[in-house]
Amino acid sequence: MSVKAGWGVGKVADRCGVKISTLHFYEEKGLISSWRNQGNQRRYQKDVLRRVSVIKAAQKVGISLEDIKTALSALPENRTPDTQDWEVLARHWRKSLDIKIAYLEKLRDSLTGCIGCGCLSMKKCPIYNADDKLAKEGPGPVLLEPMGSE
Amino acid sequence: MSVKAGWGVGKVADRCGVKISTLHFYEEKGLISSWRNQGNQRRYQKDVLRRVSVIKAAQKVGISLEDIKTALSALPENRTPDTQDWEVLARHWRKSLDIKIAYLEKLRDSLTGCIGCGCLSMKKCPIYNADDKLAKEGPGPVLLEPMGSE
DNA sequence: CCTTGACCTCAACTTAACCTGAGGTTTTAT
DNA sequence: ATAAAACCTCAGGTTAAGTTGAGGTCAAGG
Numbered sequence: 001m002s003v004k005a006g007w008g009v010g011k012v013a014d015r016c017g018v019k020i021s022t023l024h025f026y027e028e029k030g031l032i033s034s035w036r037n038q039g040n041q042r043r044y045q046k047d048v049l050r051r052v053s054v055i056k057a058a059q060k061v062g063i064s065l066e067d068i069k070t071a072l073s074a075l076p077e078n079r080t081p082d083t084q085d086w087e088v089l090a091r092h093w094r095k096s097l098d099i100k101i102a103y104l105e106k107l108r109d110s111l112t113g114c115i116g117c118g119c120l121s122m123k124k125c126p127i128y129n130a131d132d133k134l135a136k137e138g139p140g141p142v143l144l145e146p147m148g149s150e
Numbered sequence: 151m152s153v154k155a156g157w158g159v160g161k162v163a164d165r166c167g168v169k170i171s172t173l174h175f176y177e178e179k180g181l182i183s184s185w186r187n188q189g190n191q192r193r194y195q196k197d198v199l200r201r202v203s204v205i206k207a208a209q210k211v212g213i214s215l216e217d218i219k220t221a222l223s224a225l226p227e228n229r230t231p232d233t234q235d236w237e238v239l240a241r242h243w244r245k246s247l248d249i250k251i252a253y254l255e256k257l258r259d260s261l262t263g264c265i266g267c268g269c270l271s272m273k274k275c276p277i278y279n280a281d282d283k284l285a286k287e288g289p290g291p292v293l294l295e296p297m298g299s300e
Numbered sequence: 301c302c303t304t305g306a307c308c309t310c311a312a313c314t315t316a317a318c319c320t321g322a323g324g325t326t327t328t329a330t
Numbered sequence: 331a332t333a334a335a336a337c338c339t340c341a342g343g344t345t346a347a348g349t350t351g352a353g354g355t356c357a358a359g360g
Contacts, residue, residue: 021319039326041337090262097258107211108247115204115240171349189356191307
């Protein structure tokens with residue numbers, strides 16, 4: 001009965017299909033955690049795999065690491081998260097996915113008419129001004145703030 | 151009948167709701183163009199407004215400037231693009247929007263089950279491996295290439 | 301004429317999400 | 331026992347899409 005050995009960073013990286021540097025990075029950002037062995041090497045609990053999977057899944061949905069971190073922080077600290085814990089996250093993100101899909105559908109439906117239309121000023125262009133609130137959770141680094149939201 | 155005066159960069163920026171630096175940037179990237187007046191100041195044709203609108207609309211859909219540039223290069227050089235020219239673009243992007251929406255719907259439909267599921271290895275996770283081809287046009291800077299697409 | 305305001309260029313900074321490499325230690329396999 | 335593989339830290343690089351600022355020129359109004 002050895003004291004729990006945990007996995008090394010290389011193995012985890014391999015199983016997750018990410019680079020070691022990514023795991024270092026996530027740890028630095030507080031998205032995953034590890035303990036160290038005698039020789040200062042990282043050891044991981046096996047649930048890190050699910051964490052990384054979830055991080056990657058959420059990223060695909062366009063959620064930033066920042067927001068993912070926030071969501072993950074809702075998981076219990078003291079015990080290994082169970083299925084129910086994870087499903088809370090899933091439901092949460094499902095919602096924002098629904099919103100995003102609705103947003104894109106709206107965009108799609110106005111795209112053709114809009115690009116062809118006569119609105120030479122973006123001030124009145126319906127596509128340009130399509131509810132920016134929704135776009136905030138949108139396609140990553142969109143830093144523009146067209147209509148003076150303040 | 152003065153020789154066509156065109157618009158100054160400040161006016162265009164104002165009408166488009168973007169910063170002057172953005173127009174400089176777009177020009178540098180070859181997305182828009184201008185000529186210079188006597189004093190080396192930029193002058194724009196009025197169709198630059200539509201160009202910028204289209205650039206911004208496309209960005210909202212998650213298309214990169216790189217791809218937008220490619221699409222814009224299909225516009226006629228010699229004459230001012232007409233409605234039909236623009237509609238070709240719109241149709242093109244509508245298609246990729248359809249694809250993206252379908253992708254997100256697929257993600258959404260597997261999200262809950264997937265996060266809660268027992269796949270501890272991302273190698274077999276359906277959400278992680280949901281057709282990466284579609285994700286390529288996806289949420290901006292997603293640089294990961296999980297399943298060795300080459 | 302002279303002062304603003306608009307414009308010019310060019311270099312450097314910004315954010316997100318990592319990656320790369322150098323230089324050094326630890327673990328593992330032979 | 332020793333070489334190779336795996337790991338460590340830390341600094342600096344990368345891409346996208348701009349933004350900011352310095353230092354200088356141009357144009358318009360009084």
